Amino acid sequence: MTQLPLRAQLASALGRTAATLSRATGRGDGSVIGGRVGLALEPDLLRKLAQDRKLALVSATNGKTTTTRLITSALQDLGEVATNAFGANMPAGHVSALSSAKHAPYGVLEVDEKYLPEVIDTTGAGVIVLMNLSRDQMDRAGEIWLLAQKWRRALAGRQVHVIANADDPLVTWGASTAAGVTWVSAGQPWKEDSWCCPECGGPLDRKGMEYTPPGSAAPGPVPAAAHGAVVSRAAENDWACRECAFRRPQPTWFLDDDAVIDPHGQRWVLDIELPGRANRANAVMALATAAAFGLPVQQALPRLREVTSVAGRYTVVQRDGRHARLLLAKNPAGWLEAFDVLDRSLPVILSVNAQGPDGRDTSWLWDVDYRVLRGGPVFVTGERRLDLALRLDIAGVPFQLVNSFEEALAAQPPGKVDVIANYTAFQQIRSEFGRAV
Numbered sequence: 554m555t556q557l558p559l560r561a562q563l564a565s566a567l568g569r570t571a572a573t574l575s576r577a578t579g580r581g582d583g584s585v586i587g588g589r590v591g592l593a594l595e596p597d598l599l600r601k602l603a604q605d606r607k608l609a610l611v612s613a614t615n616g617k618t619t620t621t622r623l624i625t626s627a628l629q630d631l632g633e634v635a636t637n638a639f640g641a642n643m644p645a646g647h648v649s650a651l652s653s654a655k656h657a658p659y660g661v662l663e664v665d666e667k668y669l670p671e672v673i674d675t676t677g678a679g680v681i682v683l684m685n686l687s688r689d690q691m692d693r694a695g696e697i698w699l700l701a702q703k704w705r706r707a708l709a710g711r712q713v714h715v716i717a718n719a720d721d722p723l724v725t726w727g728a729s730t731a732a733g734v735t736w737v738s739a740g741q742p743w744k745e746d747s748w749c750c751p752e753c754g755g756p757l758d759r760k761g762m763e764y765t766p767p768g769s770a771a772p773g774p775v776p777a778a779a780h781g782a783v784v785s786r787a788a789e790n791d792w793a794c795r796e797c798a799f800r801r802p803q804p805t806w807f808l809d810d811d812a813v814i815d816p817h818g819q820r821w822v823l824d825i826e827l828p829g830r831a832n833r834a835n836a837v838m839a840l841a842t843a844a845a846f847g848l849p850v851q852q853a854l855p856r857l858r859e860v861t862s863v864a865g866r867y868t869v870v871q872r873d874g875r876h877a878r879l880l881l882a883k884n885p886a887g888w889l890e891a892f893d894v895l896d897r898s899l900p901v902i903l904s905v906n907a908q909g910p911d912g913r914d915t916s917w918l919w920d921v922d923y924r925v926l927r928g929g930p931v932f933v934t935g936e937r938r939l940d941l942a943l944r945l946d947i948a949g950v951p952f953q954l955v956n957s958f959e960e961a962l963a964a965q966p967p968g969k970v971d972v973i974a975n976y977t978a979f980q981q982i983r984s985e986f987g988r989a990v
């Protein structure tokens with residue numbers, strides 16, 4: 554790291570002081586206020602702090618906090634890594650993350666989808682990780698096609714290495730102007746935002762298509778067993794426009810059920826601690842990113858196993874003999890992921906708010922297929938519990954309406970219960986039970 558100019562050093566130091574004060578007064582983790590103070594004093598601070606570091610930026614609608622954490626864990630083997638672990642994913646949060654690890658030669662930054670072009674430009678990051686795009690915060694976020702278009706413009710002509718999920722057509726379109734892309738087949742369970750070709754508006758075909766196995770693209774031998782798995786997995790996720798030449802590029806990394814298949818065709822079981830398909834997809838993205846930094850799977854995978862909970866997600870909190878596992882679901886695609894992790898033999902508490910960070914518009918509840926919850930006890934709470942109750946009633950899901958999370962928990966028999974909550978509802982539960990990470 555080269556020495557920062559005096560003004561930038563001062564801005565960085567005052568920012569850290571503000572963050573410390575914020576924490577000391579119980580106003581949060583301080584990463585946003587600290588960064589804001591720093592940027593107010595030196596508007597070019599982020600650029601200066603990013604200089605001479607090897608940075609990866611991670612963006613997506615879902616999974617960016619977890620994937621940032623997984624990549625960070627893997628890169629620790631190379632040296633100190635600066636990261637915005639608390640999910641403050643706009644420039645103030647990035648300033649704070651880089652300020653608090655001044656000498657770290659590496660950085661892994663979660664970046665809000667809308668801010669990605671600006672942050673790419675400011676930081677000059679060399680590695681960009683793009684995972685999925687779907688509807689989110691419907692009253693605030695613009696059309697996601699416009700977001701992908703901004704990504705395209707930001708990446709065009711830039712010497713960056715993009716790691717992108719080829720199974721998401723919109724992500725593929727957003728990433729495909731980059732000079733170098735490593736395509737990953739990480740899956741796309743939520744398809745409701747990508748039935749149309751982003752290039753021409755024509756229909757996307759997804760199944761029953763002719764498929765060419767990846768033999769020529771994979772450097773090195775492909776064991777017969779793995780090869781078969783690759784073909785079936787890839788065929789399942791393949792897509793192409795019916796009306797123009799836009800189609801899924803050939804991936805070199807594959808998520809194959811509980812395993813990853815690397816570019817050499819070698820299959821590695823993803824025996825990570827984080828549960829569910831979505832986290833295995835995050836892990837594949839993290840392993841492909843680690844490889845871009847020169848770390849082989851056998852070295853990176855054990856580091857991924859060390860991550861057991863991310864900013865409270867999957868944490869189990871306890872009260873009076875009830876053990877509640879916390880799952881965060883912020884948008885329809887996220888609910889799909891949470892249902893995948895849910896233990897169907899247990900009761901489930903659902904909590905929905907509609908404060909600023911959640912998006913004020915709860916119409917997205919109608920995009921989630923709640924019928925999977927039929928047959929088990931369901932408790933509904935949160936500030937917008939009536940919105941959710943109406944939705945469940947129409948879906949034919951029996952439920953019990955309760956006034957608070959505490960009341961919902963007290964209504965459970967001693968033992969385990971799963972909780973799915975959206976953003977501020979999740980944070981309320983976390984603060985009530987202490988900020989377990």
Ligand SMILES: [Zn+2]
Pocket residue numbers: 750751752753754755794795796797798799
């Ligand atoms: Zn098309």
